[in-house]
Amino acid sequence: xxxxxxxxxSITAKAALVRDQELVDTLVIKTGYxxxxxxxxxxxxxxxxxxxxxxxxxxxxxTGYGRASVGFADKAMTEILCHGTGAHFIDPxxxxxxxxxxxxxxxxxxxxxxxxxxxxxxxxxxAGTGRFLEVMANALDVELAQMxxxxxxxxxxxxxxxxxxxxxxxxxxxxxxxQQKREDIIAGIHDSAAARVAILARKTKxxxxxxxxxxxxxxxxxxxxxxxxxxxELTTGRLAQENGAIGAAVLASRLSVGS
Amino acid sequence: MLTTxxxxxxxxxxxxPLSAETASKEREIIGxxxxxxxxxxxxAAGFHPMRLFSSKSDIVLAENHLxxxxxxxxxxxxxxxxxxxxxxxxxxxxxxxxxSMQRLSDxxxxxxxxxxxxxxxxxxxxxxxxxxxxxxDILNTFRTELEAAGGRPILEQDLHxxxxxxxxxxxxxxxxxxxxxxxxxIISGADxxxxxxxxxxxxxxxxxxxxxxxxxxxxxxxxxxxDTGRVILSGSVCxxxxxxxxxxxxxxxxxxxxxxxxxxxxxxxxxDQIDPMAAIADRYMDRMxxxxxxxxxxxxxxxxxxxxxxxxxxxVVFLLLKFCDPHAFDYPYLKEFLETRxxxxxxxxVDEQQDNAGQITTRIETFAHMI
Numbered sequence: 001x002x003x004x005x006x007x008x009x010s011i012t013a014k015a016a017l018v019r020d021q022e023l024v025d026t027l028v029i030k031t032g033y034x035x036x037x038x039x040x041x042x043x044x045x046x047x048x049x050x051x052x053x054x055x056x057x058x059x060x061x062x063t064g065y066g067r068a069s070v071g072f073a074d075k076a077m078t079e080i081l082c083h084g085t086g087a088h089f090i091d092p093x094x095x096x097x098x099x100x101x102x103x104x105x106x107x108x109x110x111x112x113x114x115x116x117x118x119x120x121x122x123x124x125x126x127a128g129t130g131r132f133l134e135v136m137a138n139a140l141d142v143e144l145a146q147m148x149x150x151x152x153x154x155x156x157x158x159x160x161x162x163x164x165x166x167x168x169x170x171x172x173x174x175x176x177x178x179q180q181k182r183e184d185i186i187a188g189i190h191d192s193a194a195a196r197v198a199i200l201a202r203k204t205k206x207x208x209x210x211x212x213x214x215x216x217x218x219x220x221x222x223x224x225x226x227x228x229x230x231x232x233e234l235t236t237g238r239l240a241q242e243n244g245a246i247g248a249a250v251l252a253s254r255l256s257v258g259s
Numbered sequence: 260m261l262t263t264x265x266x267x268x269x270x271x272x273x274x275x276p277l278s279a280e281t282a283s284k285e286r287e288i289i290g291x292x293x294x295x296x297x298x299x300x301x302x303a304a305g306f307h308p309m310r311l312f313s314s315k316s317d318i319v320l321a322e323n324h325l326x327x328x329x330x331x332x333x334x335x336x337x338x339x340x341x342x343x344x345x346x347x348x349x350x351x352x353x354x355x356x357x358x359s360m361q362r363l364s365d366x367x368x369x370x371x372x373x374x375x376x377x378x379x380x381x382x383x384x385x386x387x388x389x390x391x392x393x394x395x396d397i398l399n400t401f402r403t404e405l406e407a408a409g410g411r412p413i414l415e416q417d418l419h420x421x422x423x424x425x426x427x428x429x430x431x432x433x434x435x436x437x438x439x440x441x442x443x444x445i446i447s448g449a450d451x452x453x454x455x456x457x458x459x460x461x462x463x464x465x466x467x468x469x470x471x472x473x474x475x476x477x478x479x480x481x482x483x484x485x486d487t488g489r490v491i492l493s494g495s496v497c498x499x500x501x502x503x504x505x506x507x508x509x510x511x512x513x514x515x516x517x518x519x520x521x522x523x524x525x526x527x528x529x530x531d532q533i534d535p536m537a538a539i540a541d542r543y544m545d546r547m548x549x550x551x552x553x554x555x556x557x558x559x560x561x562x563x564x565x566x567x568x569x570x571x572x573x574x575v576v577f578l579l580l581k582f583c584d585p586h587a588f589d590y591p592y593l594k595e596f597l598e599t600r601x602x603x604x605x606x607x608x609v610d611e612q613q614d615n616a617g618q619i620t621t622r623i624e625t626f627a628h629m630i
Contacts, residue, residue: 066618080625092301104618118598121622123615211288 004060005248006039008066011102013038014247015046025050026242035066059256061248075121079244080119086247087211088114096206102130110149120200130216132165136189139172151186151221160186194225208232212242269457281461283307287349294524295354299425305406312461314339315611325367330580331611333359349399356587361402376406386554395540418535429525431470441479442569443512452550452567491566493517494578509627514570550585560596567602573630574603581610603630
């Protein structure tokens with residue numbers, strides 16, 4: 001039995017296929033402006049990549065910011081539930097998740113069955129999210145994918161005092177004008193963003209072992225900064241960004257068994 | 260379900276406070292900003308007490324007076340006043356509650372746009388005998404101010420009639436809430452919200468009559484519905500039907516509340532066999548406090564826990580206005596208090612001028628799975 005999960009985020013769209021409780025494959029593409037097309041595209045491309053016929057897919061669960069625009073899904077579930085299920089599927093020992101995506105950052109507490117028992121989300125602003133890092137990478141003229149590594153070279157991280165993305169950007173621009181080292185500014189940005197996310201983790205009383213998911217988990221500098229603030233190491237796999245889609249696919253297979 | 264015709268006058272009042280159908284014909288209007296405003300006295304003096312809500316227009320003129328870190332309710336109402344949208348008011352009453360409301364009162368008084376203005380400086384601690392004496396004193400002062408504005412004395416008979424009228428409104432709203440708790444599908448959350456808000460705005464005799472008619476047409480079904488997805492809504496104002504719609508589309512029902520625009524307004528009745536001023540004072544002393552007041556240290560937690568038990572609710576959703584200090588201060592202890600008693604909590608922060616439906620839907624849908 002093959003089931004699919006589609007996660008339409010604000011920046012990227014992800015798809016995952018699960019066959020009999022085993023992960024088949026995943027795919028990530030840019031969401032772009034059209035959520036409906038992004039869902040179709042990521043699903044079709046993953047089917048093509050894996051050679052699975054569309055008729056073989058028993059059930060589809062959609063998740064993420066654009067979950068309501070996936071017309072072919074059997075059910076829409078929130079990304080919080082899907083990240084919980086995904087993390088539990090990959091490592092049943094996990095009791096907490098820090099998910100930093102494009103527009104939201106979240107802390108999610110899990111019980112021993114992978115059920116969500118508490119969660120907190122950023123609500124006042126976008127500081128601490130993937131979009132924040134994207135804005136900063138732009139201001140610093142550095143590739144987003146390189147940002148993590150560059151920041152780790154810093155010996156003397158700058159201090160970013162602004163919470164707000166817009167104000168933080170102007171603060172960064174004035175640091176550039178003062179010719180502070182790029183790596184120092186980046187390390188400062190990671191520290192400031194990580195501090196925001198750590199507040200959410202403390203609010204939900206996350207305790208080791210915690211998995212970091214979402215696109216920002218790929219940023220090593222951000223992950224290290226977060227570990228420093230939390231006081232313990234975070235688990236993260238190569239599929240951190242696809243974790244929500246994987247969870248959705250697992251929930252789809254439960255849906256299929258249930259019916 | 261309630262019919263469109265039954266809902267019409269309440270919808271009209273919500274959409275246009277001066278709608279011909281529901282406005283007072285002879286009474287001048289005094290705006291109130293909080294459920295601690297002693298509406299019975301305002302009515303007894305011959306005025307129509309009308310709760311003010313923000314029209315949620317963009318903040319332009321209020322920006323010069325109140326910074327972005329003041330709550331959207333206070334900023335929104337000031338904007339309406341400065342833009343002339345409240346020119347129908349004869350006056351306003353500011354009970355002493357939160358800091359932002361006090362500052363709004365100051366700006367309001369300095370602008371001097373309306374004929375009548377009163378600060379009702381209620382006690383903050385409500386659990387001492389001296390506070391009760393002080394409360395009565397303050398209400399008597401307010402009575403004198405209203406008598407001067409109305410140009411006639413408030414008689415005992417006027418007070419008894421006002422008490423009777425507001426008790427009728429309170430009794431009907433409680434009956435509607437009980438029906439909702441027993442059979443959530445009979446009244447939608449959006450309709451119940453409109454009935455409460457409409458009653459706060461419209462002429463009080465009309466509100467009392469129409470609510471009684473509604474209650475008599477609604478018959479609860481004997482078999483209670485299943486207990487899944489029942490929550491209590493807690494916060495200051497919940498001023499949008501959309502929140503109820505988001506909650507219900509996640510298969511969750513609001514079966515009771517602890518809101519300024521809900522049970523805190525109409526819970527409890529005023530004793531009509533004792534001295535009316537003392538009876539009114541008792542009601543405002545004994546009603547469930549909002550976080551701008553103090554009674555027993557954990558009284559709000561205990562109240563929410565007992566509401567959850569009584570209405571078989573698995574969770575409490577805190578719907579808080581951004582930058583609302585009093586509610587934000589209470590929230591951490593309330594969350595812990597409830598969770599140690601097995602009641603799940605969810606906090607949602609909203610801004611009256613902003614729509615953030617996507618994030619709210621995500622939270623509510625996740626919470627629906629947790630409870």
